[in-house]
Amino acid sequence: MAKQCIGLDIGSSAIKLVQLKPSGRVMGLQNFGIEPVQPQTIVDGVILNHGALVDAIKNLAKRIHLKGKDMALAVSGNSVIIKRLTIPSMEGAALDEQMEWEVRQNIPFSREEVLVDYEVLIKQTPTGQMEVLLVAAKREIVQQYLQVVRDAGFSPIIVDAAALALQNAVEGGVGFAAGEAVAIINVGATYSTLSIVSSGRPSFNRDLGIGGHTYTEAIQRHLGVSLDGAEAYKVGGAYAALGAQSDVVPQEVHRILWQVSEQVAEEFQRSIDFYMNDAIDARLGRIYLSGGSCLVPQLPKAIQDRSRVPVEIINPFARVVVDTRRFDVDYLRVNAPVATIAFGLAQRRPKDFE
Ligand SMILES: Nc1ncnc2c1ncn2[C@@H]1O[C@H](COP(=O)(O)OP(=O)(O)OP(=O)(O)O)[C@@H](O)[C@H]1O
Numbered sequence: 001m002a003k004q005c006i007g008l009d010i011g012s013s014a015i016k017l018v019q020l021k022p023s024g025r026v027m028g029l030q031n032f033g034i035e036p037v038q039p040q041t042i043v044d045g046v047i048l049n050h051g052a053l054v055d056a057i058k059n060l061a062k063r064i065h066l067k068g069k070d071m072a073l074a075v076s077g078n079s080v081i082i083k084r085l086t087i088p089s090m091e092g093a094a095l096d097e098q099m100e101w102e103v104r105q106n107i108p109f110s111r112e113e114v115l116v117d118y119e120v121l122i123k124q125t126p127t128g129q130m131e132v133l134l135v136a137a138k139r140e141i142v143q144q145y146l147q148v149v150r151d152a153g154f155s156p157i158i159v160d161a162a163a164l165a166l167q168n169a170v171e172g173g174v175g176f177a178a179g180e181a182v183a184i185i186n187v188g189a190t191y192s193t194l195s196i197v198s199s200g201r202p203s204f205n206r207d208l209g210i211g212g213h214t215y216t217e218a219i220q221r222h223l224g225v226s227l228d229g230a231e232a233y234k235v236g237g238a239y240a241a242l243g244a245q246s247d248v249v250p251q252e253v254h255r256i257l258w259q260v261s262e263q264v265a266e267e268f269q270r271s272i273d274f275y276m277n278d279a280i281d282a283r284l285g286r287i288y289l290s291g292g293s294c295l296v297p298q299l300p301k302a303i304q305d306r307s308r309v310p311v312e313i314i315n316p317f318a319r320v321v322v323d324t325r326r327f328d329v330d331y332l333r334v335n336a337p338v339a340t341i342a343f344g345l346a347q348r349r350p351k352d353f354e
C-alpha cells in the first residue's frame with residue numbers, strides 16, 4: 001500500500017494536521033496537531049498574510065516532530081464549486097469533451113480561471129444516463145495555498161474540496177449505510193460546509209458564510225467587548241454549559257449562544273429543505289457535526305430540535321488505533337471533531353490533481 005498523505009486543513013482560525021499510517025487492516029494515528037492562525041491572516045478564503053501562515057505550518061511541524069513531506073490540502077468557500085450532473089452515458093475523450101462543455105455551462109468563472117476535476121459516480125443509470133461529480137476551484141486561490149505549503153518546506157500533492165474531504169472522513173471514520181441519506185456539517189470559524197450523502201454518494205454540497213465568528217460577533221455587539229474578549233466569553237460559555245467553572249461568564253453569553261445556535265440551525269435547515277424539495281430520499285437518517293464550532297454545546301441540540309433528525313458529533317478517530325503513550329487522549333477526544341477534514345485528507349494517497 002502506498003504511503004498516506006499528511007492531511008493539512010488550513011482554516012482562518014486554525015491549522016489542523018492529521019497523519020495516518022496503515023497498521024494491518026486498520027489505520028494507526030501517526031501524528032496530530034492544531035496550530036492557531038491569527039485574525040486577518042485569511043479573510044474570505046483569501047490568504048492575506050502569506051508569511052504568517054508559512055510560519056504557523058513550520059511551527060506546528062516542528063512542535064509535533066512531523067516526518068514526511070507529501071501533503072493533501074483542502075479548499076472551501078466561494079472559490080470552490082461542486083455540482084452533481086446527470087448526462088448521457090459515455091466515456092474516454094467524449095466524456096472529457098462533454099465535461100469541458102459542462103464546465104462552461106455550470107461554473108460562473110471563466111475557464112482559464114479554474115482548475116477542474118471530475119469523478120464518475122454512476123457509470124450507467126437504468127435510463128442510460130450517467131452521474132458525474134464536477135469540482136472546480138479558482139486557480140489563483142489554489143495556487144496561494146500550494147505556495148504556502150511549499151514555502152513551509154512540504155510537497156502539496158493533492159488539493160481536495162473541503163466538502164469531499166468531509167465525506168471521505170465520515171466514510172473512513174464511521175461509514176455510510178446503504179439506502180440512507182445523511183448530512184454532514186462542518187462548522188468552522190468563517191464557513192460552514194454542508195454535505196448531503198445518499199447511499200454513500202455525494203448528493204448536495206453548499207458552503208455557508210456562518211460559523212464561530214457569527215457567535216463571536218454577536219457577543220461583541222451585545223456586550224460591547226473586544227473581539228478577543230468575545231472569543232474568551234464564547235469558549236468560556238461553551239465550557240460552562242458543559243458543567244465547568246462559569247463564574248466569569250455573564251448569563252447574557254448563554255442567552256446569545258442559544259439565540260445564535262437557533263439562527264445557525266435555521267440557516268442549515270433552509271439548505272437541507274432546499275435539497276429535500278426535489279430529492280428522492282424522503283428524509284435524513286442522521287446529521288453528523290464537525291469543526292471547531294460544533295463544540296458550542298447549544299448547537300447540536302438546536303440543530304436536532306429544528307431538524308428532528310438525530311444529531312451526532314463525529315469522532316473520526318473512532319476506528320483509528322491510537323498509541324496512548326504518544327498522544328494525550330483527552331486532548332484528542334475533545335479535538336477529534338475539529339480535525340475531521342484533516343482526517344479525510346489524511347486518508348488520501350499520492351495522486352495528481354488537475
Ligand atoms: N471549545 C470551543 N467552544 C466554542 N467554540 C470553539 C471551541 N473551540 C473552538 N471553537 C471555535 O471554532 C472555530 C474554529 O474552528 P475550525 O478550526 O474548524 O475553523 P477554521 O477551519 O479555522 O475556520 P474556517 O474553515 O471557517 O476558515 C473558532 O470560531 C473557535 O472560536
Ligand SMILES: [Mg+2]
Pocket residue numbers: 009010011012188189
Ligand atoms: Mg475550516
